[in-house]
Amino acid sequence: MKEMAEVKEAKVDALALAEERLLEANGLRLEDVSSTLSQVQTHAVDEADVYFQLRHVESWSLEEGIVKSGAFSIEQGVGVRAIAGEKQALAYTDDLRPASLLEAARTVRAVAALGQARRVDLRRDALPPARYPAVDPVGTLPAPEKVRLLERLEAKARALDARVEQVMAGLAASWETVLVARSDGTLAADLRPLVRLSLTVIMSQDGRRESGSSGMGGRYGLTAFDEAALERLAREAVHQARVNLEARPAPAGVFTVVLGPGWPGVLLHEAVGHGLEGDFNRKGTSAYSGRIGERVAAPGVTVVDDGTLPLRRGSLTLDDEGTPTQPTVLIEDGILVGYMQDRLNARLMGMKPTGNGRRESYAYGPMPRMTNTYMLAGSHDPEEILASVERGIYAVNFGGGQVDITSGKFVFSMSEAYWVEDGKVCYPIKGATLIGSGPEVMQRVSMIGTDLALDPGIGTCGKDGQSVPVGVGQPTLRVEGITVGGTQG
Numbered sequence: 216m217k218e219m220a221e222v223k224e225a226k227v228d229a230l231a232l233a234e235e236r237l238l239e240a241n242g243l244r245l246e247d248v249s250s251t252l253s254q255v256q257t258h259a260v261d262e263a264d265v266y267f268q269l270r271h272v273e274s275w276s277l278e279e280g281i282v283k284s285g286a287f288s289i290e291q292g293v294g295v296r297a298i299a300g301e302k303q304a305l306a307y308t309d310d311l312r313p314a315s316l317l318e319a320a321r322t323v324r325a326v327a328a329l330g331q332a333r334r335v336d337l338r339r340d341a342l343p344p345a346r347y348p349a350v351d352p353v354g355t356l357p358a359p360e361k362v363r364l365l366e367r368l369e370a371k372a373r374a375l376d377a378r379v380e381q382v383m384a385g386l387a388a389s390w391e392t393v394l395v396a397r398s399d400g401t402l403a404a405d406l407r408p409l410v411r412l413s414l415t416v417i418m419s420q421d422g423r424r425e426s427g428s429s430g431m432g433g434r435y436g437l438t439a440f441d442e443a444a445l446e447r448l449a450r451e452a453v454h455q456a457r458v459n460l461e462a463r464p465a466p467a468g469v470f471t472v473v474l475g476p477g478w479p480g481v482l483l484h485e486a487v488g489h490g491l492e493g494d495f496n497r498k499g500t501s502a503y504s505g506r507i508g509e510r511v512a513a514p515g516v517t518v519v520d521d522g523t524l525p526l527r528r529g530s531l532t533l534d535d536e537g538t539p540t541q542p543t544v545l546i547e548d549g550i551l552v553g554y555m556q557d558r559l560n561a562r563l564m565g566m567k568p569t570g571n572g573r574r575e576s577y578a579y580g581p582m583p584r585m586t587n588t589y590m591l592a593g594s595h596d597p598e599e600i601l602a603s604v605e606r607g608i609y610a611v612n613f614g615g616g617q618v619d620i621t622s623g624k625f626v627f628s629m630s631e632a633y634w635v636e637d638g639k640v641c642y643p644i645k646g647a648t649l650i651g652s653g654p655e656v657m658q659r660v661s662m663i664g665t666d667l668a669l670d671p672g673i674g675t676c677g678k679d680g681q682s683v684p685v686g687v688g689q690p691t692l693r694v695e696g697i698t699v700g701g702t703q704g
Contacts, residue, residue, distance in 0.1 A: 228349060229342055229532075233394040233404035237267040237291075241311035245337060248396045250313075252335040254320035255297045256398040262558065263323070264536060265316070266294045267394040268577040273353045274387040277365040285358070294577040295319040298559055305580045337402040343539035346523055346530045347434035349406045352388040355437040361386055364412075364440060371449035372416050378460075379453065380424065381417040386410075388437060395537035403537035408434050409528065409684060411673060414448050418456040425462075425645075427455030428630075432672035433526045455612065455631050458643045465632070465647035465701030471607035472649065472697045473600055473635065477668035478612055480687035484588050484676070485618040486625040486653030487518065491545045491553075492571070492583040493560035495620055502623040502654050503551060511551045512657035515593050518546040520555055522570055522586030528672040529587040529686030533570065536581050540570035545588075546657075557583045575681040585676060589688030593663025597691040600662045602638035608647065608699060609633040609640060623653035626700075646702040656694055664691030 238244065248265055255263040270290045276283045293316065294307040306319035356364070365384040373379050391407040411432030417424055429451035431444060474482065495501035503511060512518075522531045522540025533539050536558050545553050556564070557572030560583055573584035601609060609632060616627035627649045633640045669688035676685040 229345065229406050230339060230402070230404040232349070232406060233267070233392050236269055236392050237311070237394045243311060243313060243316075247313045247316060249335050249337050251295060251316040251320045252396060252398050253333065254317060255295065255324055256333045256335055257324065260297050260299050260324070260398075261562070262298045263398040264296050265396045266296070266535060266574070266577050267311070268292060268391065270389055270391040270576070271351070271353045272387070272389045274385065275361050275365060276383070276385045277362065277369060278383045279381065280366065280369060282362055290576065292577040293319070294579070295323050296580055297323040301563060303559065303580055307578045335398050336400055337396055338400045339402055342403060343532055345406075346532050346540075347408060347526050348436070350408050350436040351390040352408045352410045352436045353390045355388070361437070364437070364445075368412070368414055368445045368449060371445055372414060372453055375449055375453045376418065376457065378418040378420050379416050379456075380419045383415045385413045393535070395533070395535065397537055401537045403533050405532045407531070408436065410435065410437055410439070411528075412440050412444075412448065413673065414452045416452045416456050418453070418460055420460050423460060425456050425459035427452040427457070427459065429455070430671060430673040433528050434530060435526050458631055459645055462643040462645035463634075465644040465699065466634070467699060467701035469696050470699050471604050472694050472699070473604060473607065473609045474689065474692045474694065475609065475611040476597070476664065476666045476691050477688060478670040479610060480589055480670060480689035481613055481674065482616070482625070482627055482649070482656075483518065483590055483689055484585060484674070484685065484687045485616055485627075486623055487657060488520070488585050488588045489618065489620050489678070490623055490653060491555055492585070493554045493556040493564060493566070494583050496554050497560050497564050500621050502621065506551050507553070509551055510549050511654060512546050512549040513660040514549045515663050516546055516549050516657055516660055517544065517591040518588065519544050519591060520569075520571065520585055520588045524587050524669075524686070527587050527669065527686045528674060528684045529585070531570070531573075531586060534572045534581070535574045536568070536572035538568045538570045538572060540586060543569045543571070555583045555585060557581050573683050575683060579681050582679065582681070584678060584683055585685050587669065587686035587688070589667065589669060589686070590663070590690065590692070592665050592667035592690045595662045595664050597664045597666050600664055600691050600693045601635060601640065603662065603693065604635045604638060607635050608644070609635050610647075610649070618653065623655075624651070625653060626650050644701070648700040650698040650700055656697065659695045659697070660692055661695050662693035666690050
């Protein structure tokens with residue numbers, strides 16, 4: 216993408232721009248931030264940080280050719296945090312004057328017994344390489360052009376099939392400036408663009424109505440949504456609706472299941488990924504607690520969380536504690552080798568932070584969260600995997616799901632799936648759900664495809680009331696003996 220040409224500029228200017236937008240624009244100096252940290256960082260406080268954030272958000276939705284909604288908002292604020300042992304205190308405000316910072320500092324000091332304040336001197340160290348361009352997607356196009364983009368997308372979907380009855384399209388863009396200062400002297404900044412384009416179509420035939428959806432997004436400008444991208448989204452949504460119009464009731468039972476590449480990695484994210492976050496493992500509430508070095512998946516299964524992938528929705532140049540992101544191997548050839556960590560849980564577990572400390576906004580404290588979590592490719596051709604199935608299901612796309620972190624048990628609905636018999640895809644099925652346990656499913660992976668793919672950039676993850684953008688991915692997988700809930704006995 217041409218947007219990557221601007222990444223070098225973002226790396227050079229991020230800290231200066233963040234100071235200008237978040238400090239100078241509000242009459243603050245870097246000395247004010249140092250003073251705030253010094254007030255918090257007593258001898259009884261293990262660590263403290265100050266998190267500034269400025270975010271512009273715009274969204275548009277179109278339904279039946281009519282603009283149903285349009286919204287624009289600006290959010291600005293600062294969160295001051297103190298950590299003492301396992302305890303955290305957070306005070307936040309949208310008032311960025313020096314007096315408000317000091318008041319927040321006095322509030323969070325209550326997390327520990329009072330002690331003598333220690334001076335904190337902030338350093339302007341070199342930032343890690345930017346993973347996305349310093350481009351403001353909200354200002355990329357004027358509002359009328361954004362609406363016309365959605366109108367073109369709707370027109371393309373309707374032109375593909377006369378059975379298209381209803382079209383809903385949505386566009387969202389945000390531009391975020393983050394400045395993080397820590398009591399160890401770290402000063403870091405990030406400039407984060409984020410866009411998402413989504414499409415849902417409803418088709419009808421002989422009294423039956425079915426839907427199909429598609430979407431794409433990432434950390435770049437709106438110019439990525441060119442005519443080729445619009446055509447691809449329209450084809451994908453209409454194809455899914457067509458398939459569902461022809462779908463037969465899903466069988467119920469225990470079957471071999473082939474999971475398609477890309478978005479089906481959401482099952483890996485929910486059923487396995489959350490269980491590998493540091494806080495759950497420190498507290499002993501994860502199915503993977505205390506199991507480093509043990510086999511937790513079939514041979515060949517390697518799972519990675521990587522926030523450094525260019526332009527990806529789940530990527531971050533640095534996390535919300537100022538730690539650079541990195542590729543973190545979680546499961547290697549079936550063996551559990553690591554967890555995703557923020558600073559607090561890493562310190563308490565005697566491990567290193569992995570750049571996974573994330574928060575929804577300045578009004579929340581950070582916690583260990585996924586970025587882009589995916590399984591590496593294997594050695595089997597995807598066609599070979601399908602051809603190996605005597606009787607089973609090919610799950611191409613998933614809808615919603617639920618998971619219990621402690622046990623790893625999950626339920627996921629399939630939005631596009633097919634019955635496979637004698638190695639051939641026979642017909643689409645509807646109403647199928649996968650039921651099982653994440654740790655058990657990982658043990659039952661028998662074939663791993665060569666076709667690793669990441670999702671199109673549409674994922675959002677919720678945890679403890681906070682939502683953050685994430686990415687998922689995997690190659691085609693054959694999994695033995697998964698329980699399938701269906702509509703046909």
